[in-house]
Amino acid sequence: MNDQECKVDYEQFIPRETGFIFKFEKKNNTFIHTFIEGKLIEKVGLCPELVVGKSLFEFLPADQALRKEAFYEKAWNGEHVNYEGSFGGVQYLAILNPIRHNGETVEVIGTTIDITKEKAREKQVQQMEKLSVVGELAAGIAHEIRNPLTSLKGFAKIVKESVSDQTLVPYLDIMLDEMNRINEIVNEFMFIAKPSENVYFQHTNFNNLLAECIHFMEPQANLKSIKIEFGSEDDIFLDCDRKQMKQVLINLLQNAIEATAESGHFIEVRLEEMGLESVMVTIVDKGCGISESRFKRLFEPFYSTKEKGTGLGLIICKRIIDLHRGHIDIESKLDEGTTIRISLPRLHSVDL
Secondary structure: OOOOOOOOOHHHHOOOOOEEEEEEEEEOOEEEEEEEEOOHHHHOOOOHHHHOOOOHHHOOOHHHHHHHHHHHHHHHOOOOEEEEEEEOOEEEEEEEEEEEEOOEEEEEEEEEEEOHHHHHHHHHHHHHHHHHHHHHHHHHHHHHHHHHHHHHHHHHHHHHHHOOOHHHHHHHHHHHHHHHHHHHHHHHHHHHHOOOOOOOOEEEEHHHHHHHHHHHHHHHHHOOOOEEEEEEOOOOEEEEOHHHHHHHHHHHHHHHHHHOOOOOOEEEEEEEEEOOOEEEEEEEEOOOOOOHHHHOOOOOOOOOOOOOOOOOHHHHHHHHHHHOOOEEEEEEEOOOEEEEEEEEEOOOOOOO
16 A cells, blocks of 8 residues: 555545544544544534544444444554444444555544435335335235135035035134135235236325225224224315225224224324325324334335234335325334324326
């Protein structure tokens, strides 16, 4: 490596809007920061006064400080080091460039860039790749399952109608119920495989659609003494596929009911206009909530928070909302409840 004899004008490298630049030296076997500047500092909850003249262990958690110290050591030994990390809700890329004089490192200049959006896009691409694999799997097995399933259902019905021993009827009913469940799962696979198939947008009174879904779920809610409270402004119209949007709303209402204890609690449903171009549906429950570890995996294929869930329900909801050019946002705290917000555009011009 060639020694850099000239003074580096480090300020020209400061990514002022999306990052920061910093410098450190090694004094008494401890890395001490001598400079830091850039707008990202405030975004991660730091300021120059907390960093300059301090070691890593004075402003970072011990585990993060230990990890970064290893990178600092490599840079001090003359290596150009790149590493990724996260702090204060920001994901970043850090680049460490040693400045050497007469074969010795005299300081290290570090550049940190905010890559939070890039990481989010990367995660979205990975999610789409997972769904693509699930879709291929679904297309490959769904038809193979449906053919024998149809035969089994037909024969089970024939046996039920002609059986002489009535004690066998309950068992046949269980068989038919379980086959219906298998068929529902196959339908879910088929939707993932071909999510844009048979989507029909029509101008819809969304108040009425939401009220129908709530009315459909009320018997299930009443069994747990749960009241579903629905609040809305004047009639709100938007373009949507009524059947698929019903599937979304019923699925989310069922999740809210199942999460809520049998203690007379209520589920709040709100419908409101968000300007002239979109509407917001909000579903709030005070149920068991979702732990942080499970929350991170909500939209992963085959991952379910329910003991007997397939892990496809929320994925299908998200796919339907995506087809409507909408957005779903979920907030949840363990033992406190969950809030789901669905934002939908009012008008559509979609090529299917």
